[in-house]
Amino acid sequence: MSRKKDTITLSIPAGTKEQLEAIALRLDIKWGKSPSVSGLLVAIAQHKLEVGEPFTLNSTEVAALQQAAKLLVDSGHLRDAEVLAALMLDRGNLDAPLRQSILQLVSQPSEGWRPRVDQLKKAQQPFHLLYRNNQGEDLEYTVxxxxxxxxxxxxxLNIWCEETDDIKNPDYPELIHNRCLRFDNIKAIVPISGHWRCEGLDYLVVYLHFWGGLIKAYEHRVDKDIQDEVLGEGKTKVRQVVRRVSNPFWLIREVFRYGKDCVIVSPQNVRDRFQQELIDLCRQYNLEIRD
Incomplete structure (x- = not known):
């Protein structure tokens, strides 16, 4: 028994039928070999086709999706990252450099390194790691x-490795075995025999002083701050934070954000490094420092 069908009569301007047939033909909706306006209307009614202005992503939405895709890649969820990348490429109205960046993200290796690292860490299994840095150099680490x-x-990925030759002039000899690596630059991971370093990363004990509004506003870092107390009264009041630091690079960038209300008190080599960064910044803006 044939299925009962409803019929409708449409009053449309001249030329509209041809336009509808052209759309149906482009979408390959046909009756036999001819484009089907009826089939096009059915597809719209069943929400199989998008109607109205094409959905596009603005620059803010693209930036948010791009950041999410990077986090998915770093976490080992490459297929989910590819879905977001495809959405940005299809609906982002991107300029050429951004399209190339996202295409590169889509073309990441099929293996996600984060789950592999998590597995080896849980098993306390040392491993050999091949890494390509941003200068295009291939480096090998025994982790x-x-x-x-x-x-x-x-x-x-932060590692303690046996190799030290890749750091020619270390600013922090105490941390020469530490490395901070990007997941997307890892090329291979191979488990090896041997002991796992239970002591963790090497670190410096850094003393920070906070003044002004940061005495209350500073957010305690549970994972890094080993001491946090307010000292003195009145104008001499200061919040002293003692922190374990395995990579001063990130600490210096953080202190820059705090501005004049935060000072690195010790150790001297970290304080000197931050001071040099300030001097270099002043030179960039043609500022002369006077006593």
Whole structure:
């Protein structure tokens, strides 16, 4: 028995039928070999077709999706990252450099390194790691400890490795075995025999002083701050934070954000490094420092 069908009569301007047939033909909606306006209307009614202005992503939405895709890549969820990347490429109205950046994201290796690292860390299994840095150099590390940290909108792999020759002039000899790596630059991970370093990363004990509004506003870092107390009274009042720092690079960037209300008190080599960064910044703006 044939299925009962409803019929409707439409009053449309001249030329509209041809326009509808052209749309049906473009979408391959046909009756036999001819475009089907009836089939087009059915597809619209069943929400199989998008009607109205094409859905597009604005620049803010693209930036948010791009950040989310990077986090998914770093976390090992590559297929989900590819879905977001495809959405941005299809609906983002992107300029050429941004399209190339997202295409590169889509073309990441099929293996996600984050789950592999998590597995090896849980098993306390040392591993050999092949890494390509931003200068295009291939580096090999024998990893005895690893942990993941979240710094400035993405995940990084922090390792304690046996190799030290790749750091020619270390600013912090105490931390020469520490490395901070991007997941998307890892090329291979191979488990090896040997001991796992239970002590974790090497670190410096850094003393920070906060003044003004930061005495109350500073947010305690549970994972890093080992001492946090307010000292003195009145104008001499200061909040002293003692922190374990395995990579001063991130600390210096953080202190820059605090401005004049935060000072690195010690150790001297970290304080000197921050001072040099300030001097270099002043030179960039042709500022002369006078006593």
């Amino acid at each position: 005895r400890y690893a942990e993941v940290s979240f710094e400035e909108k993405r995940f990084y």
